[in-house]
Amino acid sequence: MAHSIVMPALEMAQETGKLLSWRKKEGENVAKGEPLLDVETDKAVVEIESPAEGILTGIKAREGDVIPVGQTIAWIVMPGEKPPQEETPSATGRRIDAKPGPPASAATSRSAATASAPASSARISPKARRLAREHGVDLSRVRGTGSEGEIQAEDILSFVASGGAQAATPAAAAPATSAKPMSQVARLMAERMTQSWTTAPHFFVVREIDAGAFLSARDKFGPPVEQERSVRLSHTDLLIAAAARALAKFPQVNATWTDNAIRLIPEINVGIAMAVEDGVVTGVIPSANAKSLGEIASLRNGLAERARAGRLRPADIGGATFTISNLGMYHVDAFSAIVPPPQAAILAVGSISDRVVAAGGQPTVRPMMTLTLSCDHRVLDGARAALFLNELTEVVRDLEKWLK
Numbered sequence: 001m002a003h004s005i006v007m008p009a010l011e012m013a014q015e016t017g018k019l020l021s022w023r024k025k026e027g028e029n030v031a032k033g034e035p036l037l038d039v040e041t042d043k044a045v046v047e048i049e050s051p052a053e054g055i056l057t058g059i060k061a062r063e064g065d066v067i068p069v070g071q072t073i074a075w076i077v078m079p080g081e082k083p084p085q086e087e088t089p090s091a092t093g094r095r096i097d098a099k100p101g102p103p104a105s106a107a108t109s110r111s112a113a114t115a116s117a118p119a120s121s122a123r124i125s126p127k128a129r130r131l132a133r134e135h136g137v138d139l140s141r142v143r144g145t146g147s148e149g150e151i152q153a154e155d156i157l158s159f160v161a162s163g164g165a166q167a168a169t170p171a172a173a174a175p176a177t178s179a180k181p182m183s184q185v186a187r188l189m190a191e192r193m194t195q196s197w198t199t200a201p202h203f204f205v206v207r208e209i210d211a212g213a214f215l216s217a218r219d220k221f222g223p224p225v226e227q228e229r230s231v232r233l234s235h236t237d238l239l240i241a242a243a244a245r246a247l248a249k250f251p252q253v254n255a256t257w258t259d260n261a262i263r264l265i266p267e268i269n270v271g272i273a274m275a276v277e278d279g280v281v282t283g284v285i286p287s288a289n290a291k292s293l294g295e296i297a298s299l300r301n302g303l304a305e306r307a308r309a310g311r312l313r314p315a316d317i318g319g320a321t322f323t324i325s326n327l328g329m330y331h332v333d334a335f336s337a338i339v340p341p342p343q344a345a346i347l348a349v350g351s352i353s354d355r356v357v358a359a360g361g362q363p364t365v366r367p368m369m370t371l372t373l374s375c376d377h378r379v380l381d382g383a384r385a386a387l388f389l390n391e392l393t394e395v396v397r398d399l400e401k402w403l404k
Contacts (some may be wrong), residue, residue, distance in 0.1 A: 002075050015127070020039065046313060046314055066154045131157065189279050196340065197338050205386055207373075209397070210357075237300055256342040274304060284303075284315075284319055344376045345374060
C-alpha cells in the first residue's frame with residue numbers, strides 16, 4: 001500500500017514549511033522511522049521520519065521549496081508498486097481529485113488573459129496583502145504563483161528578498177540601507193510574538209527569591225545525576241522540576257484561551273526557550289511532573305544538542321503548555337517575556353547573584369534570583385498568578401524535599 005509524504009503541520013498556526021533537504025533519493029529504500037527529510041518551520045529545523053517502509057518515489061518538491069501544509073510531496077511504495085495518480089495537490093495544500101482540463105485552445109486563452117490582466121485585479125491571499133502593506137510592496141509588480149495567478153505570502157517574501165520592495169519605493173524616500181535576510185524561523189517567530197503581544201492582554205508578576213536552597217539542591221543532586229546520565233545538571237533542570245510541581249497545584253496556569261473559553265490542559269509539558277543561530281526555539285519536556293530530575297536533565301541536554309545541530313524532531317517542539325526562559329547565564333538580572341501562543345504564561349528567570357537583604361532584622365548577603373511571570377489576562381488574573389508564583393517560590397525553597 002502506498003503511503004503519502006505530506007508537508008506536516010507541526011503547530012497550530014503553521015501554514016507552510018520549507019523543504020531544506022531530502023535524506024534519501026528517488027528510488028532508494030527507506031525503513032520506517034528512518035530520517036527522510038528536513039523541514040524548516042517557524043520554530044526550528046525539524047527532522048521528519050518516514051511513516052512506512054518501502055521505496056521513496058514520486059518526489060514532487062525540491063530542496064528550498066516552500067510548501068503548503070498538507071500537500072503531498074512524495075510517496076513510499078512497495079517494490080513493483082506505482083504511486084497513485086488520481087490526486088494532485090492544490091495551492092492551498094488540500095488534495096483534490098484530478099479532472100479533465102479544458103481544451104488546449106481554451107487553456108491558452110485563459111493563460112493569456114491571466115498574463116495580460118493587471119495585478120490589481122489578481123487574487124491575493126489575506127496574508128500576502130498584509131505582508132505587502134508591511135513591506136511597502138507595489139502589488140502590480142508581483143507575479144502570483146498560486147492557482148489562477150493568485151499572489152501568495154511566499155510571492156511577497158520572494159519579491160522583498162530580491163530587492164523588489166526597494167525598487168518600488170522612490171529613491172528619495174529613504175536612504176539606501178543594507179539588511180540581513182531573515183530565516184523563516186526568525187521571520188515567523190517575529191510574526192507570532194507580534195500576534196501575541198497585540199492580541200493577548202499581558203500583565204507581569206515579579207518575585208525576588210532566596211536561591212540558597214536552590215544552589216544546595218544542585219550541589220546535592222548534581223553529582224548522582226551527572227554520574228548516572230553523563231550530563232551536567234543545570235539550574236534550568238531544577239526550574240523545570242519546580243515549575244512542573246507548582247503547575248500541578250495550579251492547573252489554570254497550565255491552560256489556554258480558545259473560542260472565548262479557558263481550556264485546562266491535563267498534560268504538563270514544560271517548554272525551554274533555547275537560543276540558536278537564527279533566533280530562539282522552544283524544546284519541550286513532556287509530562288515534566290512525572291519525570292525524575294535525571295530524566296529531565298537527560299532530555300534537556302538532548303534537546304539542546306539537537307537544537308544547536310538544527311536537527312530537532314517534531315516531538316521535540318510540539319505541545320508545550322508552559323515555558324521557561326532563563327537568561328541567567330547571560331548575567332541578566334531580570335526581564336519580561338512575551339507569552340508564546342497558545343500558552344497562558346511564561347516564566348522569565350534572571351541570574352543568581354549575591355545581594356544584601358534583611359534577615360531577622362539584620363543585613364546579610366544572600367544569593368538572590370528574580371522570577372517574572374508573564375500572563376495572558378484572558379486566562380489568569382493577578383491573584384491566581386501571584387499564588388502560583390508563591391507556590392513556585394515555596395517549592396524552590398525546599399527543593400530537596402520535592403526531589404527525594
